[in-house]
Amino acid sequence: MLHFLKCSQHLGPKHEKGIMMKHMTCRQLGGACETEFFAETFEEMAEKSKQHSMAMFQAKDAAHIAAMEPMKALMSDPSGMQQWMNSKRAEFAKLTDE
Numbered sequence: 001m002l003h004f005l006k007c008s009q010h011l012g013p014k015h016e017k018g019i020m021m022k023h024m025t026c027r028q029l030g031g032a033c034e035t036e037f038f039a040e041t042f043e044e045m046a047e048k049s050k051q052h053s054m055a056m057f058q059a060k061d062a063a064h065i066a067a068m069e070p071m072k073a074l075m076s077d078p079s080g081m082q083q084w085m086n087s088k089r090a091e092f093a094k095l096t097d098e
């Protein structure tokens, strides 16, 4: 039983008492699908989104590759990327905790 509880903390999106998890979809983060990411902080959220995008990119998912095109343009300009991050961070901050 204890073992099961330990595992569910890592695998499940549901938060433990006192820990606030927020969720955003891939699409909300500039991606192309409705995959949901759960995270406590925006940094964690951005990282999960990035890993998902990379995986989809490597799987040659056309929708995600197309969605990444404007991101590549953003990334070539550090201030543009910063602005994008700031706007997503603000969106994340406005989310209500599940």
Ligand SMILES: [Zn+2]
Residues within 6 Å of the ligand: 026, 027, 031, 032, 033, 034, 035, 052, 056, 064
């Ligand atoms: Zn996606």
